[in-house]
Amino acid sequence: MTHDDEIVGKAYDARLMRRLLTYLRPYRRQVGLAVAAILAHSALELAPPYLTKIVIDQYIPAGDLSGLGTIAALFLLTVLGAFALEYLQTSTMQIIGQRIMFDLRMQIHARLQQLDIRFYDRNPVGRLMTRVTSDVDALNELFTAGVVAVFGDAFTLVGIMAVLVWMDWRLALVAFSVLPLVAWFTEWFRSNVRESYRQVRMWLARINAFLQERITGMATVHLFRREERDFAAFEQINRHHRDANIRSILYYAVFYPAIELVSALASALIIWIGGGWVMDDRLTLGSLVAFLMYAQRFFRPISDMSEKFNVLQGAMASSERIFTLIDTPVAIASNARAVRATSGVIAFDHVTFAYVEGEPVLKDVSFRVMPGERIAIVGATGAGKTTIVNLLLRFYDVQEGRITIDGTDIREMDLAELRSLFGLVLQDVHLFSGTVAGNVRLGNDAVTDEAVAAAVKAVHADTFIDRLPNGLETAVVERGATLSVGQKQLLSFARALAFNRPVLILDEATSSVDTGTELLIRDALKVIMAGRTTIAIAHRLSTIQGMDRILVFHKGHLRESGTHQALLAERGIYHRLYQLQFQPAAGT
């Protein structure tokens, strides 16, 4: 658990905050509206104590019932106004929040679509998903509960202070005399709660890490009879978590009563000094009551603002992780002056490539594939076969040498056009949720229903699709869990055929299928290779025998090249590979 998921974050980071605020820009009119609404709402909140003062000072002594009715009507207006304004503010801000979250998710998703495969090698899918989901949601809190509400709280504070000074500046000073205490308590709370929040988060993260690890490794725990010692270890982390929580309760348990105590101190001072002034007729009784009521309202925003600290902190940590992802540079992209990609002679020209520095998997590899030629690539596991495909499609870029098509370096070509030259069939067929037909055409609407049906029929996938409850429109569940390996392969053949690309790249599956399907696959392969340049990482003898040329890779080098018969006659590496992989061995 030392990933960036553990970032707990600073409570406030000006750089991150500025960047977050830029997301509000497209919605500045709505934000303006929300701010106006919250300010107006705060202003209305100031009215009730003052109305009470008027009632006590003027209408009660005068016994003015109609004046009282006017005040009651005004009061009702304030209440209704406050209701409308608060609703307006909350819903506007939350709607903006949702829109921003939408934008952010689209932005993250877009970046994920651009980042190269090497990035995916480094970052597990689960972690990337967290960025799109929970991290974005943590930010939502900031926009809905944080930013705008702080305006309201601040305005309420200033408004109350202004009204107090206006009513009686001397008594206002008396009431304000407790403010340094408030500031001191708040600062004490803020700094301590931050640390204890960090502690709680840390221990919780450890509990989860420990649990996750033990659940997945339970067999090992059982085998080595570690139950008791593991329980002791777990109990200890659990105890630390509990104690950290209890410490953090302490701060809350002290802070809220302390603020209330300060509030009571203010009230006591107002009664003591203001009460004296009332007796001397230097202050009206109504003003005294209004002062007391304002003093109560004064401290609420202060505790609210302290609460928002946790929200802010979580949001900062999430935004840091999101921005790191968005800022990850795209290593493989179209050249700015991209050349049109056209199909033609494919050439590997002294290509060397390593996934991990210092451990090259392809060493100085050169070969050419003529248009319409059918090439099989064979070799033992780890010989670098799949890397050829990865480089040709620019999932990775070569480190030395170059790959050209009709003499043009593929790095000079438009990336999308380059990839559109190839129809790819992978070993492990990836199916998307949706329908069977949807998995043939993917998102390409140019592939008509007729084309899908034709492709399916051509590769004999109709033999099983016709038996599905809704044929081509049958839903594919959980990545095709209900389909057999062979059926999925046929489906991916149909996909390649429907896209009708000039070059077919085939990474043949090693897993065995039943004889019936095997024959269908064999036949379908002929169909999809017809009229296309084909580069196949072959595992089937039948595939290899139908090829024009075989390239034999061994330990990163291209060692042999020729037809099946010629290579067998050479009695070199291919001969032994053939016996190992392709020859139907006796006894197995």
Added chain:
Amino acid sequence: MSPARRLLAYLLRYRREFALGFVCVVGTAIIGLASPWVLKLAIDDLTEGVDAGKIRLYAGAVFGLAAAGGTLRYLMRRIIIGASRGIEYDLRNDFFAHLQRLDLGYFQRHRTGDLMSRATNDLSAVRMMIGPAIMYSATTVLTFIIGIALMFSIDTRLTLISLIPLPLISLSVWYFGTIIHRRFERIQEQLSEISAIVQETLSGVRVVRAYGQEASETARFRVANDEYVRRNMGLIHVQALFFPVMGLCMGIGALLVLWLGSRAVIEGRLTVGELVAFNSYLLMLAWPMIAFGWVTNLIQRGMASWKRLLEVLDTPPAILDAPHPGSAVGAITGAIEFRHLTFAHGPHVVLHDITAVLPAGTTTAIVGNTGSGKSTLLNLLPRLYDPPPGTVFVDGVDVRDIPLGVLRGAIGFVPQEPFLFGTSIEDNVAFGAPVGDDWRMRVEHAAGIARLDKDVEAFPRSYDTVVGERGITLSGGQKQRTAIARAVVTDPRILILDDALSAVDTYTEEEILGRLRDVMRERTALIVSHRVSTVRHADLILVLSGGRIVERGTHDQLVTAGGVYAAMHRKQLLEEELAAS
């Protein structure tokens, strides 16, 4: 026992805390309600004229009450919330201890994510129910009762009128809470939909790129994202109403008090002080009303979560010690026998009628294709899965009759994919070793046998090097060798290697096997491997195919027999030749 009774048992462990907390709750409520009364007295005295000393007394009383109330509130929070953290701690311990007792099959049937979610989200929902919910409902009920009594003592008619909006508050909190919860769940569903789409797009990234489907994947994501926002909007319209409605109810209550109360003052039925105090009480009652609705939701969710926790806690452990363990409780010598063993995972029969006698101190190798049942056979020995009675014997005793601790303690098991913990190398190797002074020495000795010592020397912190989550910083071979050292360090009578050297190169494997042979001389060893070089020295080789033993004998016998094993042997010779070229 009902779920509520089960939970009560946990609460009763903290009965002293709860009793003390309740005293604080009572004190807090009484003191909280006393201060408006002081205000009333002060204002009434001020209207009629009073000496400065009395005013000072009132001011002192306001502050003193606040100080006492604050102290009690502090204690209340600490005690009750503290107790709820204690219960959370107890529950989590029990949950973990129970997980430890469940068998391997359980963890294969239940996704880790699901168990984790119960241990975190559900547990926290239960804690919210017992901590804050209990604390607030106690305060609520008391404040409500005493507050209303005081209000009645001031003015009956005004009390009845001003109380009209209050039940509305509770009702709307409860109503909004329910709707919000339901809409929230629909939002969560859509969130998993979004997750599923992202997962699909990301794990199929090669297909997406190769077929240039970035735009259509983005479009698909946009649709899901749109729907997510749409559902959130549905929640917003309800949620945004929540606090304004509360404000409205309370505002109308305050309006009624000011309007009708002032009329009563003019008519001489009420004093100004009483009016002010009445207003304060109304404000104080609003909070319990909100809390009441909120607490109801907390309890609803908490009970649902508690039931989900109980589902795990009530799962009986499938593999247990026999009620009367057999006689061979002492030292195990290591003779193994499989007697007409047939074993099925659900409907799939994995092993058919396996019979073999492996005398103590011998080495037996098992070879066969993927799926031939090798690993299952090995897993039955330490009862990771339970064999049927009367099929697997150690020292002539049915393994089901040997206490689990004794049985597993006698076995050193190296699985196919060793599981390393994110701790130091030393901790990983000493995982099953008893704690003792010679710990490090034993670890180093075992590491030497597994040929891990040279690797460890090269690590920056030697044996204290932390290996990262699941040993991510180690190579496949290093992980396997760590697992071998882990098995050797326990000094087991029976050593099981389940294809434990697959990621180690042939030369290192030779070396390890050489050193292991010394160790294995007095032990019973069971080795699964794909390499002929690994198994050729075994006393007995069993060839498994489709869950049956199809060939048995020594290396030489089997090569001569010219069956499956011989073909495998031929292929490996070829492979060696190929690797050399």
